[in-house]
Amino acid sequence: MSVEVWTWTIVILSFALYLGIGYWARVRETAGFYVAGRGVPPVANGAATAADWMSGASYISMAGLISFLGFDGAVYLMGWTGGYVLLALLLAPYLRKFGRYTVPEFVGDRYYSNLARVVAVIAAIFVSFVYAVPQLRGVGIVLSRYLGVDVATGVWAAVLVTAFIAVLGGMKGITWTQVAQYVVLITAYLIMGIALANLLTGNPIPQLAFTFSDFAVRLSELQVELGFKEYVAPFQNLSALNVFLITLTLMVGTAGLPHVIIRFYTVPKASDARWSAGWALIFIGLLYTTAPAIAVFSKYNLLNTLANKPLEEVRQIDWVQKWEKTGLLKLEDKNGDGILQMSGDPQVNEVTIDRDIIVLSTPEVAKLAPFIVGLVAAGGLAAALSTAAGLLIVIASAISHDLYTRLINPGASEATKLLIARVVIFLVVVLAAPFGINPPAFIAQLVAFAFGLAASTFFPAILLGIFDRRMNMQGAVAGMIVGLVFTASYIIGTKYLGWPNFVFGITAEGIGSIGMLLNFVVAYLVSRATPPPPQEIQRLVDEIRIPKGSAGSALEH
Amino acid sequence: MDREHLEAYWAKNLSLIRNLLVVWAVVAYVLGILLAPALNGIRLFGGPPLGFWIAQQGSIYVFIVLIFVYAARMQALDREYGVAD
Numbered sequence: 001m002s003v004e005v006w007t008w009t010i011v012i013l014s015f016a017l018y019l020g021i022g023y024w025a026r027v028r029e030t031a032g033f034y035v036a037g038r039g040v041p042p043v044a045n046g047a048a049t050a051a052d053w054m055s056g057a058s059y060i061s062m063a064g065l066i067s068f069l070g071f072d073g074a075v076y077l078m079g080w081t082g083g084y085v086l087l088a089l090l091l092a093p094y095l096r097k098f099g100r101y102t103v104p105e106f107v108g109d110r111y112y113s114n115l116a117r118v119v120a121v122i123a124a125i126f127v128s129f130v131y132a133v134p135q136l137r138g139v140g141i142v143l144s145r146y147l148g149v150d151v152a153t154g155v156w157a158a159v160l161v162t163a164f165i166a167v168l169g170g171m172k173g174i175t176w177t178q179v180a181q182y183v184v185l186i187t188a189y190l191i192m193g194i195a196l197a198n199l200l201t202g203n204p205i206p207q208l209a210f211t212f213s214d215f216a217v218r219l220s221e222l223q224v225e226l227g228f229k230e231y232v233a234p235f236q237n238l239s240a241l242n243v244f245l246i247t248l249t250l251m252v253g254t255a256g257l258p259h260v261i262i263r264f265y266t267v268p269k270a271s272d273a274r275w276s277a278g279w280a281l282i283f284i285g286l287l288y289t290t291a292p293a294i295a296v297f298s299k300y301n302l303l304n305t306l307a308n309k310p311l312e313e314v315r316q317i318d319w320v321q322k323w324e325k326t327g328l329l330k331l332e333d334k335n336g337d338g339i340l341q342m343s344g345d346p347q348v349n350e351v352t353i354d355r356d357i358i359v360l361s362t363p364e365v366a367k368l369a370p371f372i373v374g375l376v377a378a379g380g381l382a383a384a385l386s387t388a389a390g391l392l393i394v395i396a397s398a399i400s401h402d403l404y405t406r407l408i409n410p411g412a413s414e415a416t417k418l419l420i421a422r423v424v425i426f427l428v429v430v431l432a433a434p435f436g437i438n439p440p441a442f443i444a445q446l447v448a449f450a451f452g453l454a455a456s457t458f459f460p461a462i463l464l465g466i467f468d469r470r471m472n473m474q475g476a477v478a479g480m481i482v483g484l485v486f487t488a489s490y491i492i493g494t495k496y497l498g499w500p501n502f503v504f505g506i507t508a509e510g511i512g513s514i515g516m517l518l519n520f521v522v523a524y525l526v527s528r529a530t531p532p533p534p535q536e537i538q539r540l541v542d543e544i545r546i547p548k549g550s551a552g553s554a555l556e557h
Numbered sequence: 558m559d560r561e562h563l564e565a566y567w568a569k570n571l572s573l574i575r576n577l578l579v580v581w582a583v584v585a586y587v588l589g590i591l592l593a594p595a596l597n598g599i600r601l602f603g604g605p606p607l608g609f610w611i612a613q614q615g616s617i618y619v620f621i622v623l624i625f626v627y628a629a630r631m632q633a634l635d636r637e638y639g640v641a642d
Contacts, residue, residue: 074612
């Protein structure tokens with residue numbers, strides 16, 4: 001069978017699997033809809049968290065990004081995994097013990113303030129929307145690149161599958177499809193990593209091949225020879241301070257992102273939340289430790305295949321022809337000598353490589369069987385679909401639960417609440433489609449915002465809510481506002497208004513950690529200058545600090 | 558449950574968190590970033606330079622271990638203080 005037939009078959013089978021699970025996991029009560037009835041075992045929740053967290057961009061672009069950044073790509077590797085340590089030690093078990101449905105609910109209840117609740121709702125919707133749009137677009141692009149359908153059709157296919165699962169099963173449907181999606185995406189990614197590692201080093205385990213071969217050093221030397229920067233040397237593309245602060249912002253932002261936090265509401269007990277975070281990081285780590293190996297092996301292979309080779313010979317290679325057609329790979333013989341020069345100097349360089357090629361071309365470069373190419377496409381779809389679903393339910397629950405049920409109509413019946421939740425999630429999913437088809441140009445740049453915002457608002461507010469019994473409404477709200485205003489204005493100013501990076505040359509991506517520090521300082525000072533929180537809030541804090549009783553909390557709600 | 562008992566449990570939890578976060582910070586920020594240029598002089602396995610390896614691979618293994626150590630130690634602590642769920 002041809003690559004295209006395999007791809008169609010695998011994509012249709014995987015979509016049918018997700019729809020089947022979505023139908024099986026349909027729910028009849030709000031606890032099922034919002035927190036999967038709190039019945040998800042820790043290991044399964046770990047897999048669902050991993051699929052939720054690893055986006056289409058992680059899957060398709062991350063290895064490429066690392067291969068272009070070299071050492072400095074560590075900001076993503078450490079930043080997007082180290083946050084789980086913070087999550088497991090500082091947030092997850094306590095939020096699970098608190099035992100409600102959403103993140104704004106914790107902020108609103110702990111700080112006994114509907115103002116804080118509404119601020120948290122807006123931040124949750126903004127952060128999640130910014131993330132969801134590129135995911136939908138990612139599905140459209142994968143479908144169009146592999147199957148030749150146009151991007152809009154691809155986006156609508158993603159939207160309909162997601163809407164079916166989410167409307168019927170809410171968080172429960174999403175959770176169990178994410179578990180299946182994790183299996184699909186990691187299988188495809190590992191097959192790719194294993195094939196590449198085996199091809200170049202003879203060692204089939206990518207992590208070991210990366211650790212026990214000298215390919216990273218050889219790549220580094222090859223790059224220097226060609227006039228690129230050294231691959232293994234730190235701070236070639238980012239200053240040391242920026243590497244430090246971007247890593248910190250991504251870690252803290254990860255721990256503060258609402259779609260990651262709510263996954264820990266779905267396990268049966270507070271102690272399960274701790275184990276579940278560990279499982280999540282194992283599952284994420286499988287991909288995140290394979291990515292730097294794919295980065296090194298494919299970059300080495302690519303440079304070695306293309307640099308200083310006769311143009312005619314290179315154009316004979318099958319995957320080169322294919323990718324040249326897409327425009328992601330450009331070969332131009334600038335000096336007309338028939339030989340491809342690769343160089344760090346753009347005047348001399350004759351090969352332009354889009355970083356997305358690194359992962360997408362790997363199956364063909366490593367000469368894998370056609371069905372594996374189809375599997376890689378299905379893996380990219382699984383990564384994008386699972387993340388989109390996780391984000392859309394955050395938006396839907398912020399609107400239906402925090403705004404409607406908690407603020408507008410607290411007395412609504414169970415049936416009304418569930419109906420509202422279903423209608424809202426349907427509308428959110430469908431209304432997101434046009435943005436996925438024609439994303440506003442600024443969406444991709446807003447990702448720095450999402451992490452900066454999560455780091456400078458949610459993380460300190462939740463952390464202080466648990467660890468500082470004396471923290472009150474005034475302190476938390478002042479801290480969030482200062483963190484938000486500082487971080488947002490710095491990002492807008494430096495990205496759009498042409499301001500220089502005036503705080504020690506820190507870039508927009510790393511400023512969230514400074515916003516977080518400001519938040520902590522302001523929250524502390526203001527809270528100590530104002531009255532302590534009411535007695536019942538202090539008792540609430542004592543209560544969430546002990547796991548005892550968390551298993552029964554589903555019943556109280 | 559009396560206040561003193563709860564405070565003792567919480568103090569132990571906090572010191573465990575502090576110790577694990579010190580390891581987390583040392584591995585990621587000191588070894589993986591600040592000392593990476595110096596550690597790159599060492600090639601431990603005959604493979605990539607050590608600073609590069611910690612930043613791109615080793616740190617992730619340490620993070621995983623930290624969470625499981627925390628979960629196991631807290632489970633024991635929960636039982637010891639009778640607050641297990």
